[in-house]
Amino acid sequence: MSAASGGAPPPAAQIERPAPTIRVRHLSHRFGSLDVLRDVTFDVGPGEIFGFIGPNGAGKTTTIRVMATLLEPMAGRVEIDGVDVTIDPAAVRRSIGYMPDHAGVYDRITVREYLEFFADAFRVPSLDVVDAVLELTDLGKIQDRIVATMSKGMKQRLQLGRILLHDPKVLILDEPASDLDPRARIEIRDLLLELRSLGKTTFLSSHILTELSDVCTSIGILEKGRLVVAGPIGEIAARLEALRGAQAHGHAPPRYAAAPGAYPAQAHHAPPVGPGAPTPPGAPGDPAAVDPLQAAGPPPGYGPHARPAADPAGPAAGYPGMSQLSRRKVKVRVLGDPEGAAFLLRGGPGITDIEIVAGAVHVGYMGNDVKIAEIVQHLVQRGIGVIGVEPERNELERIFLEVTQGEVQ
Ligand SMILES: Nc1ncnc2c1ncn2[C@@H]1O[C@H](COP(=O)(O)OP(=O)(O)O)[C@@H](O)[C@H]1O
Ligand SMILES: [Mg+2]
Numbered sequence: 315m316s317a318a319s320g321g322a323p324p325p326a327a328q329i330e331r332p333a334p335t336i337r338v339r340h341l342s343h344r345f346g347s348l349d350v351l352r353d354v355t356f357d358v359g360p361g362e363i364f365g366f367i368g369p370n371g372a373g374k375t376t377t378i379r380v381m382a383t384l385l386e387p388m389a390g391r392v393e394i395d396g397v398d399v400t401i402d403p404a405a406v407r408r409s410i411g412y413m414p415d416h417a418g419v420y421d422r423i424t425v426r427e428y429l430e431f432f433a434d435a436f437r438v439p440s441l442d443v444v445d446a447v448l449e450l451t452d453l454g455k456i457q458d459r460i461v462a463t464m465s466k467g468m469k470q471r472l473q474l475g476r477i478l479l480h481d482p483k484v485l486i487l488d489e490p491a492s493d494l495d496p497r498a499r500i501e502i503r504d505l506l507l508e509l510r511s512l513g514k515t516t517f518l519s520s521h522i523l524t525e526l527s528d529v530c531t532s533i534g535i536l537e538k539g540r541l542v543v544a545g546p547i548g549e550i551a552a553r554l555e556a557l558r559g560a561q562a563h564g565h566a567p568p569r570y571a572a573a574p575g576a577y578p579a580q581a582h583h584a585p586p587v588g589p590g591a592p593t594p595p596g597a598p599g600d601p602a603a604v605d606p607l608q609a610a611g612p613p614p615g616y617g618p619h620a621r622p623a624a625d626p627a628g629p630a631a632g633y634p635g636m637s638q639l640s641r642r643k644v645k646v647r648v649l650g651d652p653e654g655a656a657f658l659l660r661g662g663p664g665i666t667d668i669e670i671v672a673g674a675v676h677v678g679y680m681g682n683d684v685k686i687a688e689i690v691q692h693l694v695q696r697g698i699g700v701i702g703v704e705p706e707r708n709e710l711e712r713i714f715l716e717v718t719q720g721e722v723q
Contacts, residue, residue: 333396335360335484335515336381341390343376349539350376354390356534356544358517363510363529366519367714368536374519375415377536378488381517382412394484411477415488415519419469421462425453428461429475436480443479451475451505467498474505485509487518491525503529527710535717543717550713555682641666643706644686646675649699658696659689674702 334357341354351373358364366374379385380392383403392399394406420428429444448454451471456464461472470490477485491499506516506529520526527533527547534544543550648655652675656668659677664685667678679685690700705712 332360334358335362335395336364336517337391337393338377338381339391341377341380341387341392343373343380343385343388351387351390352539354536354539354541356541358515358532360515361510361513362531363506363516363518365527365530365533366517366536367523367527367533368519368521370521372521372536373539374521374536375488378412378486378517378519381486382410382414383407408480409482410484410486411480411482413473413477413485413487413490415492417473419461419472422460424458424460425464425472426457428472429479432476433479438479443481447475447478450478450508452501465498467494467501470494470498470502471505474502478509483513483515485514485516485518487516489520490518491520492522499525502526523711523714533710535714537718543713547710547713554713554716641678641680642712643676643678644689645671645702645704645706646677646689646693646700647673647702647704648675648693649701655693655698658693658698662689662692665689674704676706 336358338354338356341351342349343351354373354377366377368374376385380387381394381399383399383406386400395409397405397409399406420431423431426444426448429447430441433441433444445454448457451474453468453471453475456468461469464472474485474487474490491502494502503526506518506526509516510529518526518530530547532544532546533550535542545553646655652670652673655675656670659665659675660668664680665677666680669676669678677689679689686703686705690703693700
């Protein structure tokens with residue numbers, strides 16, 4: 315990948331990233347007077363499982379239809395595996411497996427007949443492929459079953475099987491887990507992981523935050539047609555954490571708006587603010603303020619490629635919930651009477667409230683993960699046996715609450 319020939323490896327900042335498998339740039343679309351997509355930009359790297367998350371009406375399906383060559387965007391560009399979807403849609407269709415939301419299946423044929431039919435339609439040369447797909451999707455045992463008699467989860471796996479027949483590099487799945495029962499969801503999740511191990515890149519959408527989040531290597535959050543954040547979950551969390559830290563010291567930008575060109579993916583505009591660039595001052599109202607999520611954190615791996623669009627309308631682009639950013643809760647379980655632990659923590663520095671719920675001490679605090687460590691240390695030093703420490707929300711839920719405003723179009 316790197317152009318370095320032989321000698322010492324290039325410095326970290328110069329190591330080339332692999333070309334993104336999906337590249338979305340400044341995608342905008344309207345239906346009538348409704349701005350459905352507004353300047354959406356992000357990348358999905360090879361081998362990733364990218365979760366595109368947003369409430370109903372956010373514009374997920376519209377984005378996906380552009381990727382799947384079914385809708386020509388009014389502005390912007392989408393490339394799949396280096397091919398522009400509007401310039402060579404036929405080539406793009408060969409490289410993608412697209413599963414629409416609420417797709418139906420032909421009911422009155424068997425599972426094998428269904429797959430053989432589509433193998434023919436896709437001009438897949440060998441029917442061995444059908445066997446391989448039956449095995450991969452674990453549908454071999456029921457290959458002679460009539461599709462109509464299958465559960466929703468099985469039908470969903472059959473749909474996934476259908477889009478794998480031509481061995482596409484990229485899977486584009488619109489709400490693949492919606493309406494599935496927990497077991498079927500777990501099965502889809504396992505299948506996605508297996509497909510990842512086979513080298514596929516997956517883009518999936520969901521309006522339920524936690525539905526498939528545990529398999530996603532990166533996420534993008536879409537709200538009212540705008541991408542509010544994108545990148546690997548760990549990196550976004552780290553950038554938010556750094557932002558909280560900076561804010562605690564009084565120098566985080568209080569806005570959540572990015573200057574044009576403020577993220578690496580937009581290299582053709584102003585020079586990008588790279589990982590090594592200094593954190594800008596980002597004073598209130600500073601037109602050059604850089605999105606804190608982009609600037610405050612560690613070097614991006616495959617992200618950040620999202621640029622939350624600056625809203626010319628004004629404060630709507632302000633960073634939501636800043637005042638609550640550092641107020642968090644952790645559940646602490648201790649050996650013996652929780653009252654003792656509660657007593658030791660009550661009124662301590664940075665502790666906002668203490669409650670005992672179902673035998674656990676719920677500690678409200680201001681700060682970041684360092685504070686959790688301090689709380690545990692404080693208890694342990696005073697002879698309390700700490701047996702469990704559980705931050706109130708998982709990382710993704712916290713990110714979601716911090717970067718979105720809860721608006722639905
Ligand atoms: N063909 C269409 N004509 C008019 N409006 C549409 C059309 N498709 C989608 N919309 C509108 O665009 C918005 C985004 O829709 P969609 O992309 O389906 O969102 P999501 O998949 O996130 O639920 C919604 O307000 C929807 O009503
Ligand atoms: Mg949709």
